[in-house]
Amino acid sequence: xxxxxxxxxxxxxxxxxxxxxxxxxxxxxxxxxxxxxxxxxxxxxxxxxxxxxxxxxxxxxxxxxxxxxxxxxxxxxxxxxxxxxxxxxxxxxxxxxxxxxxxxxxxxxxxxxxxxxxxxxxxxxxxxxxxxxxxxxxxxxxxxxxxxxxxxxxxxxxxxxxxxxxxxxxxxxxxxxxxxxxxxxxxxxxxxxxxxxxxxxxxxxxxxxxxxxxxxxxxxxxxxxxxxxxxxxxxxxxxxxxxxxxxxxxxxxxxxxxxxxxxxxxxxxxxxxxxxxxxxxxxxxxxxxxxxxxxxxxxxxxxxxxxxxxxxxxxxxxxxxxxxxxxxxxxxxxxxxxxxxxxxxxxxxxxxxxxxxxxxxxxxxxxxxxxxxxxxxxxxxxxxxxxxxxxxxxxxxxxxxxxxxxxxxxxxxxxxxxxxxxxxxxxxxxxxxxxxxxxxxxxxxxxxxxxxxxxxxxxxxxxxxxxxxxxxxxxxxxxxxxxxxxxxxxxxxxxxxxxxxxxxxxxxxxxxxxxxxxxxxxx
Amino acid sequence: xxxxxxxxxxxxxxxxxxxxxxxxxxxxxxxxxxxxxxxxxxxxxxxxxxxxxxxxxxxxxxxxxxxxxxxxxxxxxxxxxxxxxxxxxxxxxxxxxxxxxxxxxxxxxxxxxxxxxxxxxxxxxxxxxxxxxxxxxxxxxxxxxxxxxx
Numbered sequence: 001x002x003x004x005x006x007x008x009x010x011x012x013x014x015x016x017x018x019x020x021x022x023x024x025x026x027x028x029x030x031x032x033x034x035x036x037x038x039x040x041x042x043x044x045x046x047x048x049x050x051x052x053x054x055x056x057x058x059x060x061x062x063x064x065x066x067x068x069x070x071x072x073x074x075x076x077x078x079x080x081x082x083x084x085x086x087x088x089x090x091x092x093x094x095x096x097x098x099x100x101x102x103x104x105x106x107x108x109x110x111x112x113x114x115x116x117x118x119x120x121x122x123x124x125x126x127x128x129x130x131x132x133x134x135x136x137x138x139x140x141x142x143x144x145x146x147x148x149x150x151x152x153x154x155x156x157x158x159x160x161x162x163x164x165x166x167x168x169x170x171x172x173x174x175x176x177x178x179x180x181x182x183x184x185x186x187x188x189x190x191x192x193x194x195x196x197x198x199x200x201x202x203x204x205x206x207x208x209x210x211x212x213x214x215x216x217x218x219x220x221x222x223x224x225x226x227x228x229x230x231x232x233x234x235x236x237x238x239x240x241x242x243x244x245x246x247x248x249x250x251x252x253x254x255x256x257x258x259x260x261x262x263x264x265x266x267x268x269x270x271x272x273x274x275x276x277x278x279x280x281x282x283x284x285x286x287x288x289x290x291x292x293x294x295x296x297x298x299x300x301x302x303x304x305x306x307x308x309x310x311x312x313x314x315x316x317x318x319x320x321x322x323x324x325x326x327x328x329x330x331x332x333x334x335x336x337x338x339x340x341x342x343x344x345x346x347x348x349x350x351x352x353x354x355x356x357x358x359x360x361x362x363x364x365x366x367x368x369x370x371x372x373x374x375x376x377x378x379x380x381x382x383x384x385x386x387x388x389x390x391x392x393x394x395x396x397x398x399x400x401x402x403x404x405x406x407x408x409x410x411x412x413x414x415x416x417x418x419x420x421x422x423x424x425x426x427x428x429x430x431x432x433x434x435x436x437x438x439x440x441x442x443x444x445x446x447x448x449x450x451x452x453x454x455x456x457x458x459x460x461x462x463x464x465x466x467x468x469x470x471x472x473x474x475x476x477x478x479x480x481x482x483x484x485x486x487x488x489x490x491x492x493x494x495x496x497x498x499x500x501x502x503x504x505x506x507x508x509x510x511x512x513x514x515x516x517x518x519x520x521x522x523x
Numbered sequence: 524x525x526x527x528x529x530x531x532x533x534x535x536x537x538x539x540x541x542x543x544x545x546x547x548x549x550x551x552x553x554x555x556x557x558x559x560x561x562x563x564x565x566x567x568x569x570x571x572x573x574x575x576x577x578x579x580x581x582x583x584x585x586x587x588x589x590x591x592x593x594x595x596x597x598x599x600x601x602x603x604x605x606x607x608x609x610x611x612x613x614x615x616x617x618x619x620x621x622x623x624x625x626x627x628x629x630x631x632x633x634x635x636x637x638x639x640x641x642x643x644x645x646x647x648x649x650x651x652x653x654x655x656x657x658x659x660x661x662x663x664x665x666x667x668x669x670x671x672x673x
Contacts, residue, residue: 042631285579285600287579287653289652289653356600357601372604373602373603374601374602374604376601376603376628377600377602379628380601380628380653383627383653384627385627
């Protein structure tokens with residue numbers, strides 16, 4: 001691989017900092033050259049492979065080593081890009097925003113420090129992934145459930161910090177974090193909430209401590225490196241019943257969402273349920289070429305054939321009931337009766353689904369916190385495997401969901417892409433996560449994907465919709481859409497950045513926040 | 524894991540602990556646990572090579588049968604979860620090669636899970652729009668005092 005240096009850092013200075021890193025972590029854990037392939041964005045849609053290329057990676061094993069690395073980076077002015085497990089591939093994986101940044105790989109910090117069955121929490125380091133924590137809990141027989149995102153190989157800490165979601169009642173991961181330990185950009189170590197009080201025993205129980213609540217500052221940010229985090233775990237309920245509801249017409253989305261809102265806000269729908277579009281469900285079990293070899297939007301006749309083949313709907317709700325059987329029975333009666341008002345609605349439990357890779361079977365695991373990898377099935381839809389997520393947020397209102405759907409669908413069709421999406425239902429919002437699939441070996445299609453993505457960002461913003469997370473390549477675009485009052489929020493972020501990280505060594509460009517040294521002409 | 528020291532190899536792959544993946548494979552049924560479908564039966568030949576095919580595509584089985592070694596055919600759909608458990612099992616059990624003709628999600632996840640680092644090689648080639656032929660060769664891996672691969 002071609003050697004890329006951090007901006008403004010000479011070959012000699014870079015060699016010096018790598019030597020410092022080796023003294024801290026050992027030779028084996030400073031990576032350069034071909035070893036950096038592990039940190040490349042596998043789904044990059046940017047034509048230039050060097051746009052997000054790392055100059056090196058360093059993998060500490062302890063908080064103390066993180067502090068030493070940060071101090072060395074400050075000394076040499078070398079930027080660091082912290083990643084927990086680096087598996088968030090739809091948004092850039094382990095690649096840094098700015099070429100030449102050194103990846104700070106926290107995967108070796110994989111200790112599960114504590115699990116409290118009685119209080120329902122775990123205290124973990126950033127290298128702990130969902131498989132590890134699941135196995136740890138199962139091996140000890142704890143009656144606790146995780147909440148997992150779709151691919152289970154990601155970091156518990158990293159997913160929460162990036163505002164990831166799962167599918168149990170604990171699906172809002174950042175809402176379920178409690179108490180952090182953070183290495184600041186100057187190397188100082190701080191604990192948030194009750195963790196700031198020596199001898200206190202409620203660090204993972206009470207979030208707020210005393211004074212300003214700072215934990216949010218360390219999510220999607222470049223203000224610190226989280227080295228420990230508490231995460232609340234759900235007590236195993238006395239009963240569990242996953243379900244699927246399918247709807248037959250595109251326009252049903254409006255009525256479905258309007259029925260759904262009071263059920264979710266009133267906790268009749270208990271979990272972070274989802275509404276999936278036809279093709280995202282179909283892609284779990286089939287590929288596009290099994291239905292057509294023609295480019296362009298699929299005609300209605302083909303969509304109907306897919307629905308019939310797979311016994312799925314144009315829209316499909318995946319949810320679950322939790323609790324004692326009489327409670328689940330009662331909730332199900334309300335849910336079923338509510339959605340039965342939609343003509344053609346069909347209701348299923350797991351035993352009704354027969355195909356080996358049926359989505360409800362996989363969701364039945366995930367909605368009870370068992371990590372899987374089955375979501376990778378959908379990357380096979382068009383062939384070529386690339387995807388990035390476009391993720392605008394809307395109220396839980398039918399008209400808004402339809403507006404977003406038609407806006408995105410039409411634009412994707414115009415550029416030759418299929419519409420595959422999931423509406424993840426939050427406490428008061430819909431995360432409309434659109435999976436833009438492309439052949440990652442085809443530069444022409446990648447260029448089209450990049451172009452349509454930027455169009456979607458602009459159009460969504462013009463309609464008042466903002467994205468809640470994004471790929472590295474679009475962080476500046478998204479940040480610019482949060483521009484109320486002459487970019488007051490971005491200015492505040494920059495003020496905090498300059499105060500905490502005057503040398504600008506931590507994750508330059510993350511979420512559109514650039515340190516002063518790169519602000520005027522960042523790469 | 525509380526007492527685990529992650530190796531350089533696992534740093535370059537996914538970092539998922541072997542026991543976690545194995546536990547998962549056991550929970551997911553026959554494909555992960557090693558059940559075969561249409562397995563070769565030449566008992567005196569070389570050790571069988573776990574060979575995956577996607578039953579949704581007739582060409583997948585045909586191509587898989589023609590792969591080198593003594594292919595022991597196993598069905599797998601697009602979900603890579605079972606095979607990741609098998610990789611860990613293969614490491615622990617001495618099997619050094621997995622191969623298949625599948626959709627891309629399988630070799631993609633294998634590359635991220637195990638396909639980098641010393642002694643590990645993943646060869647992958649596109650057969651048609653949907654299918655990829657691949658072979659994963661696993662390198663030796665030092666064991667810890669507990670016998671658990673790091």
